[in-house]
Amino acid sequence: WLIPFNQSWAENASAIIYVASQTITLSSRTGEPTPLPTHAFDAGAAAVLIQIQAAHNGWATHPVSGFDHALAHAGLELPEEYELHAAIILGRQGKVETLPESLQKREIPSDRNALDTLSFEGRWHSPKEAETDN
Template sequence: MSQPRTSEHDIHPLFLQRWSPRAFTGEAIDEATLLRFFEAARWAPSGYNAQPWRFLYARRDTPEWQPVFAALSEYNQGWATRASALVVILSRKVWTPPGKTEPQAITTHSFDAGAAWANLALQVTLSGWHAHGIGGFDQDALRDALNVPQDYAIEAVAAIGKQGDKAQLPEALQAREYPNQRHPLRQLVSQGRFTFETE
């Protein structure tokens, strides 16, 4: 059942407003709008300020769309077909720090790319669009199709679009087309020692 999102503590409403619909309108998105989203991502924090995130974008009705779309799982293709853009989120696993000559591993590359994605998703919301993360895709197919080198991790894909009519979705998805909830804060935060229930 759909319940309005509420916070246990006072936070900016943006955090509650961001959510991930699957029904999109399929309308075109221009590059300037997309670049705004990437600009927000650019300002995320990262270990050593290495900025390991990279984004590959594909707007619908452009030649770049099909290789990304084709790599999505059938389930995700079912709804992402009406997104306006698909964004592949990569992270560089190694870097050469200033003053060094040999590349070394970036232990935080995925964490950092996650922070950049969160910035992006919040800017998308602020701009009146929606972003929906996608982990269900064929890694190898996407790596091959987009020529992604092995020292970059393919973290996720994101669908971006304007929210559309949920009637277009399969029935099972229509029933889930509303903002979901979160665990209570007490299950997520503990002062000091680990006191969470383990599953």
Template sequence: MELHPIIAQRWSPRAFDPEATVDASIVRLLMEAARWAPSHGNTQPARFIVGYRGDETFQRIYGTLRPGNQSWAGRASVLVVGARVTGDERGPIPNTEYGLGLAVQNLVLQAVHLGLVTHQMGGFGKEAVAEAFGLPEDVVPVVVVAIGYLGDVNDLPEDLQARERRPRERRPLNEIVFTGTWGKGWQ
């Protein structure tokens, strides 16, 4: 048995094709994938703000990014803010971070399936997003996802070119999966 190719192929490049566009029908499919993610008690806490390169929403999202992310994210075709709603008519919603994470992972894997690349970012101003989009108090922005088609690594600043070419690495299973007691590596 082997890891599913969609999981194995997923990575987070910073090199986006600045000329490519992602059709609205494809973005709609990505949002559908996110919508169908599991959530605690089917509370569906994930919310998204979508901006296409060249529109005002994209520019407002881009403006909240930290400078390091701005150095490359403007080339993406789409920027999406992922936020979590912390309550509904029944009261506080548990595990909202988990629900948003599952929704974003669905979006990302659907993107890989469609030949797109994505890069998830935590380097943005959460308060700036809340202000720029008039978010209610019970909505917390968590991530910005850049979406598009793979571009040329040589178009990135030199420091990012090296990071882009590094091999993908993950900790070995015995460092992240335990049995019996914490820290006892699972085999």
């Protein structure tokens, strides 16, 4: 179900883990469908914990969002009230030379955004607003 670009990352993977969350549940009081507003946050937290545990155990992970969501949803036979968020490619770290040449250049640590681009004090503002505030 992965798009061709991500299939190259997963070619020799041990597993592909699809991260999904339940968007609604039946209320225990009324039996009516009730939204689960933190479903995506909870799934993201679980995905990070999977990746931390995998790294602790010597495994490599590569989270991706590039896959056919509808096809994966159907293939996994997920109920309608579940949403797919990402896939985590899991395996042992291989040699960079085994990757296609186009991916070898990407196998370096990525730069991180400066903290002041991720957090701020006060109200939400767009990057353009932030420039004029200074």
